[in-house]
Amino acid sequence: MTSTETSPRWAVATPHGAASDVAGQVLRGGGNAVDAALAAAAALTVVYPNQCSIGGDQIALVGLADGSVHCVDGSGAAALATDLPDVRARYDQMPVGGSLAVTVPGVLHAWDTMARQWGTRRLADALDTARSIAEAGVPVAAGLARDLVAERDRLLADPGLGQLFLQDGLPLVEGHPLRQPALARTLQLLRDEGVSAFYGGQVGAAVLNTLGQQGSALCAEDLLRHRTRVVAPLSATFRGHEYLTAPPSSQGIFFLGGLQALAALERRLGRLLDPLAHDAGLVARVLSTMAWHRDRLLGDPTQGAGLVDEVLSPSTADDLAERLLSTPTGVGTDVLDAPHAQGPRSGDTVAVVVADGRGQWVSLIQSTFHAFGAGILDPETGIILHNRGASFSLDPLSPNRLGPGRVPMHTLMPVLVRHDGEVIGSHGTMGGRAQPQVHTHVAMHLEAGRSAQDAVSMPRWILGAMEAGVDGPAPSLTVKVEQDVPAPALAGLQAAGFGASELPAHDDGTGHFQVVRVVDGDLACASDPRADGSAIVG
Template sequence: MTGTTGAVAAPHFLATRAGEEAYRRGGTAIDAALAAAAALTVVYPHNTALGGDLVALVRTPDGTITCVNATGTAPAARDAEELRRRHGDRLPTRGPDTITVPGAVRGWAELRRFGAALGWAAQFDAAIAHAADGVPVARSLAAALVADQAELAADPGSAAVFAPGGRFLEEGEPLVQARLAESLRRIAAKGPDELYGGSVGTALAAGLQAAGCPLTVADLAGYAARVTPAISASLQGFRVHTSPPNTQGFALLRTVRALAELGSPDVPAHVLARLFHDGTRVRDTLLADPEFARTDVENDGFAEIVAELRSGAPRPAGAAATPSVPRGDTVGVAAADSRGFAVSIIQSVYDSFGAAVLEPETGIILQNRGLSFSLDPRSPNVIAPGKRPKHTLMPVLVTRGDDVRWVTSTMGGHGQPQIHAQVLLGLLGGRTPREAVSAPRWVVGPRAPGDRSDTVHFEADVARATVTDLEGDGFPTREVPPRTEFLGHTNVVAVAPDGSLTAGSDPRSDGSAAVVVPGTH
């Protein structure tokens, strides 16, 4: 095992460093990805936390690719009628009514079963040290603290951690999370059940109930990750693998399938934009937990959109829509090694700092993923006890024959399928991982008041011909600064046909990428 070469890329350099150390201690790509994922819950708390979710793909040396879906469920006491009486037709953006059961830690335990070489506790070493000793506030976190001051100041737990002494921390100042460090130590020492029913879980549930959330110890103890085969589609001799519903992975595969039917991935920007807009339509209307509602997200309207693109028919304008801004909600870790393990992990608290509820006894931030549920009783995604909401997280692996070629992971909220598609097309076109994640990008969908469902936000350095093509097809466009986190950040590991590894981390984040060769430090 000590002879394993491994690559890892993450959106914070300290998380990447934790993954590197796991390789040097004899770990596999699974160990490296988990160490990075745990560290991120400390150094990037606006994006991920012990109180958040996880979706991952893991590839084992025998070529099997499996999805670990650790998306949280609605608490057993959630009552849709009560929520409608208090909130009308839509849940609030933050607060106790948006909290779902945390899934990430249970997801870590499931991932380990596929080939972790180091002990459970080893993946927590860096995270515990960073929480106890403190880390400098990163650029992305500092921006989130400015943007979310009002919500965080209103929550005593958040204010105590992020505004010690009454002033919010600024970039470079030390962030110390003593209570979180203790929770991490207990989970490291006693295993995942310490959160799912042990002393940490008991304290967490008690604190949330005091804050008005009905989550109980029984909700935590009864939670299980869903382990299923990945779903996939082919394009030009490659196979793209991702996560099935309740996640939006299907939207990427609809684009891949359409490009295959059109005969080439080399299509004008407006063709991609039409596919992106159509995938969003299906996600917003049909995506739900398949154990509660079975809908045909893979095929609904697919033949029609392909026929429309072949005919060159005019495109109807998009409707007015509610903005969806992927600000500080998600992290992605990519890892692969010379033994044949590969992992794409996506973790999230949904909005920046999730529900803006930090349970003070445990130091754990809770996600507001419940906001993704509908309160419309006619919706397949209507909230119900034990149900998982429609979900944005979607890891990706790409194979050619029996071999992994790329591991990709991205932040970007509802834009994740579109970001993955643009990065993958760059990789297929010969870009290196670094070039692919750094390239200018654009995303279809509402992100500001007044936007339509088909509004395109494009980075200022996107080619003018691309913008002209989009506008020529009737897409409203809005320019944003280049390399902005507003349009997500991505990490990629590439495995060449000879087995050599390269990696790239998005300059839109605070991350880094590394390849660890045996005997190097």
């Protein structure tokens, strides 16, 4: 669905029309951007359960009227009782599904933190709206229907998922009513008792019981000790605007590093680069380099000393630009020194972007990681558990190694944009490990003067390395190309040494981008046609 609007007052975009409607109602009623974002986020856990859940994680940026920006990191940790040698004895790499892949879900705690610090309404209001949707039911969206077909075997393997999403062994089809009574009861309990019902209460106990029956080491202490981290964002300047995102363990730092390298290339070339022209090959080499180093450097935030300075150093960008211009193909695998580490495979995520017209901005990203997360739905609570722990490496030397209480590298990366100290944009996308690429495409289009809707609707190409893992000895040189990518871009990719694999136009595997941006003093917003969303203003 394509949707774009302009307005001087408020704007919101999400990947599902029902969530955008809920956020719009909050803004019309006088709520601020945080109130609206939380209402949309809660609704999305009901209407897009393949991509997000109250059993998942969240990372968000909140921008205030004074220009300050705060990062809300709701990512959870591995169990304190995690035994890396035991896991290594049983697995060559982290399993994608199952109880071992479940880390502490942090989304509810993050929502509560945001509501208390910057909201004007109770989190209970957002939870009650989501409860109503879960109870009454909502038509299965096109994106959910596609995932139900693609993930049928996983749904069959889990009694909770199978009972909810299958009829006579077949996936629910687009438009079929989806009612979630168990989840509705849980949301009502959380509304009445607060998020402590999960972190130390009966909701969390039920989830732990289901996970424990499947061998998880998570326990009540893990939930009780979880805290949302409110930290300073990172930033980099690109074409005159300051882009801000979350610090490690988020991969956002490598998005910023890529922007700086592109800026260094543009200074040397004396012109702007275009990812849909012959420049695509050069842009892809930058993105592939950043992906290569992300998978070797990123991990638990406590292990990141020096990483920010190294990745965001101007000399790193200059060195990479020099190296790429001096050789016609390949990537800068030796620009940063790092050990080898395994990387995650893919991602299912939602983005909510909001501006309230009074100076508050939100970019909120939440996720189950893979579609339907770990493939576990707790039948008592109706909660689908994410599989963020699949991001961990079993290499004991990796900065992203599995360990007690450690946080894995995170694909979630909200983005806000500032100009002259004032927030002027909120960006967000689904896309797993491809999120830095999708953000880069859209940033380059917006900074070249394209409209918000054009920027999110333009054809895309995505490096295969972003979803294929990094188990091989070199970065992937395969690019997934939407069929309407212009011929000069395809030629540029091939000239740079990349092979191409064609995707349909507007394939949802290339991200679901949402954007709100100040344009000529008004708010413009757009929702990616690759999703089921809408952009609403008022």
